[in-house]
Structures are given as structure tokens and as C-alpha cells.
Amino acid sequence: MAVEDRRVGLFMFLPAVTFIVLLIGLPLALAIMYAFSDARIGSTSFHYVGLENFRSILQSPSFRDALRNSVVFTVAAQIIVIVASTILSIALAAPFRGRRFVRYLILLPWVAPISLGAIGWKWILDSIYSVITWVLVWAHVFKPYSAPMWLGEPKLAMASVILVHCWRLIPFSTVIMLAGRSAIPKEIPEAAAIDGAGFWRTEFLINVPMMLPIINVAVLFGTIFTFTDMTVVYILTAGGPFDSTQTLPNLAFSTGIQGSDLAAGAAISLFLVPVLILIAYFMLRAAHRAEVT
């Protein structure tokens, strides 16, 4: 490769790399520094305090709730999403009239801004005016005014948060799976049909195993989107009731920005890193395996 080419390449590439280093790498380093300091909003003091921040947040019950919830919400949501989007992608695979329109409808939760979808759900799950409550009362499952408070009772609030996350992710997962499905050569399911496989055998012993790399991608992205999201909880419950829906990003926000304790906030958000590293490892491994085959 010509020397001028390499120089030009570097020039073309450098601005983007510089930007990313300055706006991602630098803040990351800062976050780590803050976590070991006593930084606060509005004060210029900045002293090294060792593991003090970590010690205090690890003892805090709010933090333990947040950590537990982050993991529980993410795992629960992924399981539901994978099952649902597998079923939905099977249903969408065979062509039919109006497919484009149905696809548009199904995609709405993903393409609408997160905050707006969450607000919509907040209205649907409202303690008094919830349409779900109305339907259940109308079906005589509950007596009027005795229906549960969907966002007001801890277990129900957790379920609601998981529900909204699933609602957002199912379209995304489904579309990725459809792409994976279309990459399967047409002759493979035909050979299975001739070999005597019925619908279920073909789907679960042939198609789904061949889609495993794609399902992998969907799970990894879905995990990131759920685990690192603060918007849904912020709008639906703000972490309540009684910290039952508190998550790591939300706790970091309320401690660091609303509570002005930058150091503690940074320390909390750093707990996202182990999971992110794990995901990075799996993604790299999957990419490497795709190269080998």
C-alpha cells in the first residue's frame, strides 16, 4: 500500500478517533477518578479518598436494591423478549397481505422515543384511570376502586417496569431475528420438509439452531439496552415505591446529579462496567467465531 495512501487514511480517520477519545475515553477516565475522590457539584475540592465511596455505597440498602433490580429486570426482560420475538418472527416469516403495515405497527414501540412510550404506559398504568383496571373491573375480576395500583405496589411496579422494557425490545429483537432467518438458505427447510420434519421439528431443530449467532446478537444488545437504561424507571416510578424499582443508572443519577454527590454517583455507575465487559467479551468471541467459519 502506497505511503501517501496510509497518510491520507490516517488523516481521514483521526478526527473521528480524536472526538471519540475526548468525549468517551476522557469522561470514562474522569468517572473513575471521581469515584475515588470527594467531588461534589458546586465545590471545587477534589481529594483522593481511596475506596471510601465504594465502601459506603456497598453498605447502603438502596444500592443493594438497585444492583439486584438491575440484574433481575435485565434477565427477566431478555427471557421474555427472546421467547416472544422467536414466536413473532416465525409468524412474520410466511408472507401475507398487509405485511408492511403489520410490521409498521409492531415496530412502533421501538421507534418512538423511549420517554414518550414510557409516559404512554404511565397513563395506561395510572392508579385511578388505568384502562387495564377499567377492563378488569368491567370483566368483574375486581370490584370498582379495589384494583391494584400497578405502579404503586412494589411487586407490581417491578413487573410493570419489566413489561415496558419488553414492550420496547420485542420489535427490535424480532426484526433482527427476521434478518437472521432470511439468511438461512431456502433449500435447508425444504430438505427438512422432504426428510419428514413437521413444523415444530423444522423450526426448533433446524431453523432456530441456525439462527443462534443472530439470537446471540439480539440478546447482547437487548441486555445493554435494558441494563444501562434509566429513562423507563425515571418516568414510570422514579425508583419507587420504596426503592423497589431502583436501578443502578437511576441511583447514579439521583445521587450524582440530584444529590450533587458526583463522587458517589460515579462510583455507582462504575458498577455497570463488569457486566459491560462481560458483554464485550461475548460479542468479540461471537465475531471471532463468525470469522473462522
Next chain:
Amino acid sequence: MAVVEIKNLTKVFKEGTLGAVNNVNLETKEGEFLVLLGPSGSGKTTLLRMIAGLEKPTSGEILIGGGVVNHLSPRERGIAMVFQSYALYPHLTVYDNITFPLKAQKVPKHLHKEKVEWATGLLGIGKLLSRKPRELSGGERQRVALARAIVREPRVFLLDEPLSNLDAKLRASAREELEQFHSRIKTTTIYVTHDQVEAMAMGDRIVVLHQGEVCQIGTPQEVYDDPADTFVATFLGAPPTNLLEFSEVIVGFRPEVFLPSEVIPGSAQAIFRFRVNYVEYLGAERLLYGTIEGGNFESKEKEIISRLSWTMPSGYEAGSVYDFAAADLDLRFFDRKTGKRTNSRPRPWQ
């Protein structure tokens, strides 16, 4: 009883357009190797897929083993198919690939092993059982595909151009393996190809298809020596049959029968003034390309080919005109309008 019968089978993909398959009738003979031959777009693959149940006919009937199967799904038809790409399940080992149809048809587990051993023994792939398809060569993949097909002991084998993905060197040995395979198991086989050499070498009978219609069904000798129309005459054999137009008739003669007049015994021959334009020396034979001069033939610029084996006299050079001829018995006549074979008095232009 014929294993496979096709009655008036038609397939139209888009309303108002010409069908991919038009009113095809054919019947296989027990245990034969039947070749569906035609250029791309002739409908041969569509026909095969309808027999397999992967495509629904627009009209007509398909019978396997005497019973109508139109409404049956592929797995209920007792057939096996080998695809052009072999379609081996990439995530399963060779062993699991071969036992997949057994499991799907709920064959009892204790019978699996012996069936697999029988199938892999026939094809000599016993030591490949634990490999995955991506670790196999092209020829090995064909053998695994055949083993998977045969392990269920189907009534009919359907093969969709299995040799076209192999490179030329491999193709010859793979073809030989297929022929041996067929002679050993003797299952009725329907084989689709566009390669007329393959068809002639392998087929017990050949079905020549053109634009969705059957032109001729016959043994390799019949379709070669006795073509039913100009398409069959030119599609089989390379270089193709020479065709000359004269009033209402087309006269055809193969390059290998178009020889120097002296070489052809007797006087019952059609003599032409042949201007040679160029010569190709191919070792065992020579090809002379030229045009016919004189006579009352239309399209005087039509390229005519003569095929001289190495035993024939040499010395024919480009630029000269010679007396070349074809014996009367080797002339074939076709109707100018329909292209179909017709009779004519010998040498009607004289």
C-alpha cells in the same frame, strides 16, 4: 406399474403469462434413471419441485406408486431429494444429518445404527460420521447427501443438478460415482440437468424440455439420431446439428456426417459446395467452419460445420471450396413453420 406418472401437469406463476410448465405428460419405468434435460427456464426444476411437493401445480395430476399425491406434503410422498447445494444441515454432524430423516419419521432408535451403517457403507463415508459439513470436500458432501437420501429407502430419488456446483475435474468422478450408486440400489431416479453430455452418459431415457413443454422422450440414441424437432436436434450434440432452410422444409445433418464427398460410399448423398472459412485442430478431430455456396438455400451466410476425425484425409484449408456431402439416410427434415420432424422426398432442392 410406473413409479411416477405425470398427467397434463401445468404450472403458471403469474396469471396471463406463459406457464413455467405446460401440459407435461410422462411416466417413469421401474428402476430407470430418467433425465429431465433442458436449458435454464425450460421448466425442468419447476417440474421436479412439483413432483417433490415443494411447488403446487396449477392443474394436472402427479401420481407416485399409483396414487395421486397432489394434496400430500413432501414428507408423505415417500421421496428423497438431493439439492444442487446438497442442503446439509450445517450445525449437525454427518451422523446426525443422516439420522435426521429417521428421527423425523419416528423410526425406532434401535434401528438407526444399522440403517446408517448400510447407507454409509454403500457410499464409503463411514469414517466421516463425526465431522461437520463445513469440514467436508465437495465430493464427500455429495456422498453424505446421497446417504441421507437413501437411508429412508424412498420410492423415488429426485436430484436437482447435483454436479453443477463441482469443478470440472471433480465432476467426472462424481458422475461415475452416481452411476455406480444407481446401478447398485436400482431405485427409480429423476435427474435434472442442463448438460446434455451428462444426460446422454447417465440417462436410461431423456425427457427434453423447452419452454415448459416436452419436446421428446426417448433413449439417448433415439433423441440423438431421431430428434423430434429442431430444438432437440440442436440441443443435443456439440457442435450442434447443421440446419439449412429450403422453401417449406429445414434440412438438418450432424457435423460428423458432413464429410468430403469422396469419403461417403455410394451415390445416395447430398453434395454441397462447401467454402471453408476457418479450421480448428483439436487433436483427435478437426472442425471445419464454412458456408454453403450455390444451391437454392436461403440464409447463405449460415455457418455450417464439418467434423473430421483424425482418420479422415487432411489438407482442407481456409479459403478454398470443396465438395462435401451427407448421405441421404443421414438427412433429417423438419417443417419450416413448426420445427417438427417431417418426411420429405430426398434432396428436394434438386
Next chain:
Amino acid sequence: MQRGELREIRNKLVQYAVLAIFAVLLAFPFYWMVIATFKQNIDLYNVENNPFKFNLPPTLDHLKLLFFDTRYVRWLGNTALVGVLVVIITLAFALPAAYALARLTGRWGQRLGIGIFLTYLIPPTLLFIPLSRVVAILGLQDTIWSVVLVDPSFTIPFSIWLLMGFFKSIPKELEDAAMVDGLTRFGAFVKLVVPISTSGILTVVIFTFTLVTQEFVYALTFISPESQQMVGVGIPIFLVRGDVYFWGSLMAACLITSLPIALLYNMFLDRFIAGFTVGAIK
């Protein structure tokens, strides 16, 4: 009726049933937004009334409130402006970088490409605390310029990834021919590759714009005053007066903001998916 035909009909019915259930569950909140937008408050806030139909005639009051009595239009303007600016910045950085990665860096290209991809795994909810300080120090706090500066940090990596795949599909011979004809490598890029990449660039424009409108964390953290806020943060935060939610106007705002974005997104969906799945399927 033959057995085969019966089975086909049953399968179709199951397929339609599954699709209907999912379509309803997923699209229902938007249907709900439509109803709430036009329902009179007396109707809306009445627990006895059937929520699925208009018990009193529909009204435009919520829309009027939204457009004339709130800063919604201002937020739309802010967001649109930020969107346009971020698109320009993103294209300026990502186009050359993607080209360099696709063409010029050989095996390093693969590694760097994966490196870029890994920056995805560093989420805003990790960086927002230090970034809030950076923004404050730069004096951009409480202005739209804070998000104009920070948003490209997540739109540029994604755009590089998208464009890289796109450039790789353009045959190298085109630029080689241009360079033989006298253009420099950069000249070939500007005069040849960019003009024929309009569909790839358009995809990046659309997705960058939608990513900006979806953004919540940074806008919430960096901008406090109502008049400077983005639409994604303004609607859930400022359409609430005290403890009172103006649900009718809220739903109207959600609807009006979501549907056009959804339309745009849909048109470019296949390209988007290619961006996510390039590594996994070959």
C-alpha cells in the same frame, strides 16, 4: 376438503391470531394516545365511562393547550436544530473515518472497526456524570450546545459502522480507475465515492436524527430551563404542573412526536438491521 388444505387453513388462522395478538399488544398504547388526545377531560377523567370510545364528542382543546399554552413548539424547534447540527457534525467525522476503515487500513481496519463498535458498550448512564462537569466547565450548561457537543459521541460510532459496511460494497476498481486517471485518493473519495453513496448517507442522516430525538439522559442532565429543552425531555417533565398531569395534551404530544419518526425509521429499517448484524451473519 382435502386433509392438506384443512391443515393449511388451520396454520393460516394460527398465524393471523399470533400476529393480531402481538400487533394489538405492541401498538395499543398508540391507539390509546389517539383516543386520549381528542377526549374531553370530563370524559377522560371519568372512571365510569368506557375508555375505548368517545362518550362525549371529541375535542381539540388538548391540542390547543399543547400548541399555544406550552413550550412544545419551542422544544420541537430546539430538537430539530440540534438534530440538524448533530447530523452535520456526524457526517463530517464519520464519512472520512468510515472510508478510511473500509479501504485503507487493511487488517488494522478490522481491529479498529471492532474498537469503534466497542465504544457502544460505554453507555450515557456511565458517562453523564463526568460529562456534566465538562459541559459546566465549557460554559455550555443549560444551553442546547451541550447536547450538540455530546450527542455525536454516540451517533459517530454507529454511523462509522453503518457507512463502513456500505463503502465495502462499492467495488474498489472504481477508485483505482479514478486514481489512474489522475485523482488523489482523497479526491477520489470526495468526487466519486461520496456522490454515489447517497443512499448510505441518507440512512445515516435519518438514523442520526432519530437517535438525537430519542436521547434522554444527556438532555435531562445538561439542560434545566424549560425554554432550552429537547422534546423528549420536555414532554414528560414540563407538561406536568406541580403534581397535575395534563394527560390529554401529554398524549397528544407523544403522538405527534412519535409518528413521523416512526415513518422515517420504517423506510430505512433494512439498512439499519444490516448495521447491527454485519458481524453475526455473513
